[in-house]
Amino acid sequence: MARDVLLESVPDLRADLDRESMAAADVRTEEMLVNMGPQHPSTHGVLRLVLRTDGELVLDAVPHIGYLHRCAEKIGENLAPYQFIPKTDRLDYLAAMNNNHVFSLAVERLAGVEVPERARYIRIIMAELNRIASHLVSFGTYGLDMGAFTPFLYAFREREMILDLFEAACGARLTYSYITIGGVTHDLPDGFVERCREFLDYFEPKIDEYNRLLSYNQIFIKRTGCVGVIRPDEAIAWGLTGVCLRASGVRWDLRRCLPYEIYDRFEFEVPVGLPPGGVPPVPAGVPAPKVPAGTCVGDCWNRYFLRMIEMYWSVAIVRQALDGLPAGDYRSKVPRNLKLPEGEVYFEGENPRGQLGFLIVGDGSPIPYRVKARGPSFCNLSIARRICRNCLLADIPAIIGSIDVVMGEVDR
Amino acid sequence: MSPEQIAEILKARFGDAVIAADMGAHPQVIVAAGHWPEVARFLRDEPALGFNMLRSITAVDRPAEHVLEALYDLLAMTPPEGAPDGYWTARHAFAVRIRVDRGDPHIPSVAHVWPAADWHEREAYDLLGIVFDGHPDSVEDHDGLHPRRILCPDDWAGHPLRKDYVFPIEYHGIPGTTEYETPNPVH
Numbered sequence: 001m002a003r004d005v006l007l008e009s010v011p012d013l014r015a016d017l018d019r020e021s022m023a024a025a026d027v028r029t030e031e032m033l034v035n036m037g038p039q040h041p042s043t044h045g046v047l048r049l050v051l052r053t054d055g056e057l058v059l060d061a062v063p064h065i066g067y068l069h070r071c072a073e074k075i076g077e078n079l080a081p082y083q084f085i086p087k088t089d090r091l092d093y094l095a096a097m098n099n100n101h102v103f104s105l106a107v108e109r110l111a112g113v114e115v116p117e118r119a120r121y122i123r124i125i126m127a128e129l130n131r132i133a134s135h136l137v138s139f140g141t142y143g144l145d146m147g148a149f150t151p152f153l154y155a156f157r158e159r160e161m162i163l164d165l166f167e168a169a170c171g172a173r174l175t176y177s178y179i180t181i182g183g184v185t186h187d188l189p190d191g192f193v194e195r196c197r198e199f200l201d202y203f204e205p206k207i208d209e210y211n212r213l214l215s216y217n218q219i220f221i222k223r224t225g226c227v228g229v230i231r232p233d234e235a236i237a238w239g240l241t242g243v244c245l246r247a248s249g250v251r252w253d254l255r256r257c258l259p260y261e262i263y264d265r266f267e268f269e270v271p272v273g274l275p276p277g278g279v280p281p282v283p284a285g286v287p288a289p290k291v292p293a294g295t296c297v298g299d300c301w302n303r304y305f306l307r308m309i310e311m312y313w314s315v316a317i318v319r320q321a322l323d324g325l326p327a328g329d330y331r332s333k334v335p336r337n338l339k340l341p342e343g344e345v346y347f348e349g350e351n352p353r354g355q356l357g358f359l360i361v362g363d364g365s366p367i368p369y370r371v372k373a374r375g376p377s378f379c380n381l382s383i384a385r386r387i388c389r390n391c392l393l394a395d396i397p398a399i400i401g402s403i404d405v406v407m408g409e410v411d412r
Numbered sequence: 413m414s415p416e417q418i419a420e421i422l423k424a425r426f427g428d429a430v431i432a433a434d435m436g437a438h439p440q441v442i443v444a445a446g447h448w449p450e451v452a453r454f455l456r457d458e459p460a461l462g463f464n465m466l467r468s469i470t471a472v473d474r475p476a477e478h479v480l481e482a483l484y485d486l487l488a489m490t491p492p493e494g495a496p497d498g499y500w501t502a503r504h505a506f507a508v509r510i511r512v513d514r515g516d517p518h519i520p521s522v523a524h525v526w527p528a529a530d531w532h533e534r535e536a537y538d539l540l541g542i543v544f545d546g547h548p549d550s551v552e553d554h555d556g557l558h559p560r561r562i563l564c565p566d567d568w569a570g571h572p573l574r575k576d577y578v579f580p581i582e583y584h585g586i587p588g589t590t591e592y593e594t595p596n597p598v599h
Contacts, residue, residue, distance in 0.1 A: 066563040239528030374468035
């Protein structure tokens with residue numbers, strides 16, 4: 001049964017197999033349980049999948065998570081919000097700036113803290129640079145998953161420059177705790193703006209280089225095109241957000257649809273998954289990308305490719321933010337024992353992997369009564385069992401890699 | 413649609429099943445646990461509401477009131493009209509709160525309404541011990557029929573996010589932290 005479904009969905013495979021002669025030869029196979037992970041190079045961290053296989057066919061894939069569980073939410077209800085910021089670094093550790101940002105915004109909404117104009121621009125610059133750095137890791141490791149080693153080296157070469165910028169701003173290279181309640185911890189160092197512009201000018205042409213290196217590679221398209229397809233209605237029902245939702249053709253991005261911070265001041269487009277021949281929007285002056293044949297909306301290739309296009313727009317946003325960067329304070333005066341009023345707030349922001357949400361319940365004391373983190377990877381991963389059904393064993397790394405999960409955020 | 417209007421629609425349709433409404437910073441209604449699946453289906457399917465995305469389920473322990481709460485954050489996303497490649501819009505956001513007795517917390521599952529609830533409900537059981545009846549991924553053990561744990565190991569005892577949770581002294585021979593005498597801070 002499952003084999004028929006697969007043969008229907010993969011025409012190439014069907015052409016290679018003479019089904020009638022196979023049936024005549026009565027090829028019997030046995031089901032086997034394969035344990036993939038928790039230490040497996042292509043599961044991106046400690047994710048364990050139990051696969052029920054029939055030969056090369058995967059009949060069912062059950063994700064088991066929790067190997068990195070630290071109960072961050074329990075820690076959250078024992079610390080003041082500014083003490084919890086370093087814990088948010090460790091949720092999605094590839095996008096620590098974005099985590100700091102969303103958590104700070106949630107606390108500021110609850111406690112009514114004002115943020116100076118300069119700090120808001122610095123936050124946007126950092127959040128978008130981190131988005132590029134995060135997408136670079138995703139791009140590089142996805143190449144590794146698909147057997148291409150070179151893109152990984154390219155990606156990490158450029159990511160290193162972003163980390164140098166972060167290091168100049170806050171001293172840390174992975175867990176920044178830079179964006180904090182009321183602003184950012186330090187002002188930008190001398191020469192940061194120039195160095196940042198230099199990097200953007202260097203980096204923007206590289207994206208096309210990556211595309212030529214990996215995105216349009218025929219082997220890569222064969223591995224990822226039309227694999228792990230998610231329909232738009234499914235994506236919404238399963239609570240998918242970010243790239244996983246947009247690759248299915250849903251043009252939804254919190255930065256545009258429910259703008260927060262000062263995102264409404266910048267000009268940028270949000271790319272979505274397109275059928276072959278489609279041309280995603282890119283800033284003026286860069287080579288126009290084109291969706292190649294052999295792909296379809298909502299597949300692994302589109303999820304991968306959206307990250308490449310999003311990097312163009314993050315560059316555009318950082319440029320505009322650098323242009324508009326005003327002088328002034330980088331942090332408002334926030335008391336250390338900031339009292340959180342009774343009540344609750346739910347706030348979501350657009351992270352590289354989707355919508356990170358924090359629900360904070362205050363009870364009048366400086367320590368929140370309850371902190372809930374809604375990790376985008378957690379929700380995105382929950383559809384894995386649905387789409388890893390009736391595919392080939394080799395498709396599993398392609399699908400899991402394209403969802404781009406960070407286990408620190410799944411397990412919290 | 414404003415949160416007040418949503419609350420009005422729900423009150424008109426379900427009467428006493430909608431216990432209270434709070435139109436503060438986080439607009440929400442409190443719904444009786446027994447009526448939750450039908451309210452959920454109405455929230456999703458009623459064209460005027462159209463809450464197609466379940467964003468998050470937050471469970472909160474309130475031992476002082478002897479209550480466990482589940483807070484469902486919902487969002488209605490609308491496709492663009494006319495231009496197929498336009499932006500989707502956020503019609504409205506709303507939240508539903510279910511309050512159940514802390515001694516015997518049971519809430520009907522809504523995983524068949526929003527599949528996203530599957531993992532969120534497993535997490536709420538795992539960390540706070542709310543039993544979601546009719547959950548598609550349930551197991552039966554000495555705690556009765558409940559959703560499968562998701563973050564903690566299957567044989568973990570207790571629910572860590574309860575306010576009175578005490579960290580175990582050991583787990584399969586792995587010593588726990590014993591140097592801290594106070595189990596949890598008291599709010």
